[in-house]
Amino acid sequence: MGTPKILILGAGYGGLLTTLQLQKKLNYNEAEITLVNKHNYHYITTWLHEPAAGTAPADHARVSLDGILNKDKVNFVKGTVQAIQPEEQTVTLENGEVLSYDYLVIGLGSEPETFGIEGLKEHAFSIRSINAVRNIREHIEYMFSKYKNEPDRTDYLTFIVGGAGFTGIEFCGELGDRLPELCREFDVDPKLVKVYCIEAAPTALPGFDPELIQYAMDVLERKGIEFKIGTPIKQCTPDGVLLATGEEIKSKTVIWAAGVRGNSIVEKAGFEVMRGRVKVDEYLRAPGHENVFVVGDCALIFNEEGRPYPPTAQIAVQEGETLGENLAALVRGDLPQKFIPHLQGTLASLGKGEGIGQVGSKKLFGSTAAMMKKASDLRYLYKIGGVGLAMKKVKL
Ligand code: FAD
Numbered sequence: 001m002g003t004p005k006i007l008i009l010g011a012g013y014g015g016l017l018t019t020l021q022l023q024k025k026l027n028y029n030e031a032e033i034t035l036v037n038k039h040n041y042h043y044i045t046t047w048l049h050e051p052a053a054g055t056a057p058a059d060h061a062r063v064s065l066d067g068i069l070n071k072d073k074v075n076f077v078k079g080t081v082q083a084i085q086p087e088e089q090t091v092t093l094e095n096g097e098v099l100s101y102d103y104l105v106i107g108l109g110s111e112p113e114t115f116g117i118e119g120l121k122e123h124a125f126s127i128r129s130i131n132a133v134r135n136i137r138e139h140i141e142y143m144f145s146k147y148k149n150e151p152d153r154t155d156y157l158t159f160i161v162g163g164a165g166f167t168g169i170e171f172c173g174e175l176g177d178r179l180p181e182l183c184r185e186f187d188v189d190p191k192l193v194k195v196y197c198i199e200a201a202p203t204a205l206p207g208f209d210p211e212l213i214q215y216a217m218d219v220l221e222r223k224g225i226e227f228k229i230g231t232p233i234k235q236c237t238p239d240g241v242l243l244a245t246g247e248e249i250k251s252k253t254v255i256w257a258a259g260v261r262g263n264s265i266v267e268k269a270g271f272e273v274m275r276g277r278v279k280v281d282e283y284l285r286a287p288g289h290e291n292v293f294v295v296g297d298c299a300l301i302f303n304e305e306g307r308p309y310p311p312t313a314q315i316a317v318q319e320g321e322t323l324g325e326n327l328a329a330l331v332r333g334d335l336p337q338k339f340i341p342h343l344q345g346t347l348a349s350l351g352k353g354e355g356i357g358q359v360g361s362k363k364l365f366g367s368t369a370a371m372m373k374k375a376s377d378l379r380y381l382y383k384i385g386g387v388g389l390a391m392k393k394v395k396l
Contacts, residue, residue, distance in 0.1 A: 004031050004331050007091060007101035009081050011037035011065055012045065013316035014296030014323075015107030020384060021324020023073045031331050034075045034099065036091070040065055042384070043130050044393075045109075046313050047377075049167065052133035052255075053174035054140065054182075055352070060393065062130055068385045081108065084269035086289055103291050103327055106278075107320070110260035110297035110311060113275060119236035120162075124256035127167060136255065140178075143252055144186040155250035158194045160241055161225075162233055163258025164204035166348055169216055171257055172197050173351030176223025195225045196249060198241070200232035200258070205348070207310075212356040215365055219350045260311060262298040274300055277311070282338040284323050293327075295319040301341065315341050317380065347373040 006022065008015045019035045026033070041062040050056035069076055080094040084106070091099045112128065114120040125136045140159070147156040159175065161168045175195055183190045197204070197220070204227065205213045217227060228243070235242040240250040262276030271278045271286050277300035278286050284299060286292040296316035301309050309315055318341055326336035345359030347369055355369030364372055374394060381390040 004102040006031050006033045006103045008035045008105040010107035011042045012109045013313045014320045016042050017317050017320025018105050018324045021321050023070050025328035028073045036077045036079050038080050040078050048127050048133050049171040049174050052127045052136040053178045054137040055174045055178050058130050058134050106294045106298050107296050108263035113259040113261040123236045124254040126256050144182050157192050158251040160251045160254045161197045162256045164197050164199035168257035170349050172220050172225045177351040197225050198228045202230045216356050219354050266298050283336050284339050293323055349373055
C-alpha cells in the first residue's frame with residue numbers, strides 16, 4: 001500500500017473527532033485524510049432545540065470547519081454521500097464523484113425513527129440539522145401570524161411534541177421560554193396557546209431517576225407544557241394527530257422527537273444493522289469489514305449487561321477520539337486499542353437556567369444542572385476549537 005487513504009463520512013461529533021485526532025497524531029505525509037460532509041460547517045446537534053424554538057440564532061449552533069481543520073493534513077470535500085460500495089472500497093457522492101479508500105469511517109448520524117406511524121414522515125418536523133431547525137422556527141412564527149388573520153383557527157396555536165425523551169423535553173423547555181415572547185410580539189392571548197408533549201412510554205425521560213423526571217415535568221408544566229404520558233400517537237395527518245386513545249388533537253405543528261435510527265445509507269450499503277445501526281466490534285469495525293469503522297449514531301455498542309447504549313454525543317465523541325488514535329496506530333503498523341465508553345453522566349436542559357442531571361450517583365437540579373451543562377459544552381468547544389471557539393460560542 002502507498003500512502004493509505006482514510007475517508008471519513010460526516011463531520012458530526014464522531015466523524016469530526018476522528019478527523020481532529022488524526023490531524024493531531026499523524027504527520028501530513030503519513031496518510032491521505034479526506035473528510036466529506038454535506039455542509040462546510042459542523043453543527044452542535046445538542047444545541048439544536050434552541051434555534052428550533054427560536055431562543056438562539058441558528059448560527060450559534062454551527063462551527064465553520066475552515067477554522068478547525070488543518071488544510072495541510074485534511075482534504076475537506078463539501079458533498080453529500082449517496083452510496084457506499086464496501087466491496088469496491090469506494091463511496092459515491094450525489095454529484096457523481098467517486099472517492100476510494102483504504103480505511104473508511106462512517107459517521108453519518110441518524111434519521112428520525114417513526115416506528116411505522118402513519119403520516120409522520122410526511123407531516124411532522126424533526127430537529128435534525130441547521131436547515132431543519134430554521135424551518136421549525138419560521139413555521140412556529142408563521143403560525144402565530146396566520147392566527148392573527150384567522151382568529152377562529154386555534155389549531156394554529158397548538159403545538160405537538162412527539163416524545164418526552166431527551167430531545168422532546170429539551171425542546172419543550174425552550175419552547176416554553178419562547179412562547180411568552182411570541183404572544184407579546186403577535187398580540188396573542190397566552191391562554192390560547194397549547195403545547196402537548198406526547199409520549200408512548202409509561203414515563204417521560206425513560207432511564208432517568210424518578211425524582212429528576214418529576215422535577216423536569218414540574219418545571220415544564222409551569223411553562224405551560226401539557227404532558228400526555230403512556231399515550232401512543234397512532235397517526236399524523238396534515239391537521240394534527242390521532243392518539244391511540246381515539247382522541248384527535250388538531251394542530252399544524254407536530255415535532256417528532258421520539259427516537260432515531262442510523263442513517264439509511266448504511267443499511268443500503270449492505271451492512272448488517274439493527275434500527276439502522278451497525279453492531280460494531282470492540283475496535284468499532286463493521287462485522288466482516290476489517291477496514292470499515294462506524295462511529296456515533298450509526299454505531300451500536302452494548303454495555304456489560306448486553307443492553308445497547310443510547311446514541312449520544314458523549315459516546316460519539318469518545319468513539320471518534322479512540323478511532324482517530326487507532327487509525328493513526330494502524331497507519332504506523334501499531335496495535336489499536338479497544339473502545340471502552342466512560343460515561344460521565346447525563347445532563348438535560350429545561351430552558352434558560354434550568355436543567356436536570358445525573359453524574360454518578362449525584363442528582364443535579366435547576367441552575368446547578370444548567371451550569372454543569374454549560375461547563376460540558378465549554379469543554380467540547382475547547383476540544384474542537386481551543387479557547388477562541390469556546391469563548392465565542394458559550395452563552396453565559
Ligand atoms: P451527527 O452529529 O448528527 O453528525 C452527522 C453529520 O453527518 C452531520 O454533519 C451531517 O450533516 C452529516 N451527514 C449526514 N448525512 C450525510 C450525507 N449523506 N452526506 C454527507 N454528510 C452527511 N447527546 C448528548 O450526549 N447530550 C445531549 O445533551 C444531547 N442533546 C441532544 C439534543 C437534541 C435536540 C438532539 C437532536 C440530539 C441530542 N443528543 C444529545 C444526541 C446527539 O446529538 C447525537 O447522538 C450525536 O449528534 C451523534 O453524533 P454523530 O457524529 O453520529 O452524528
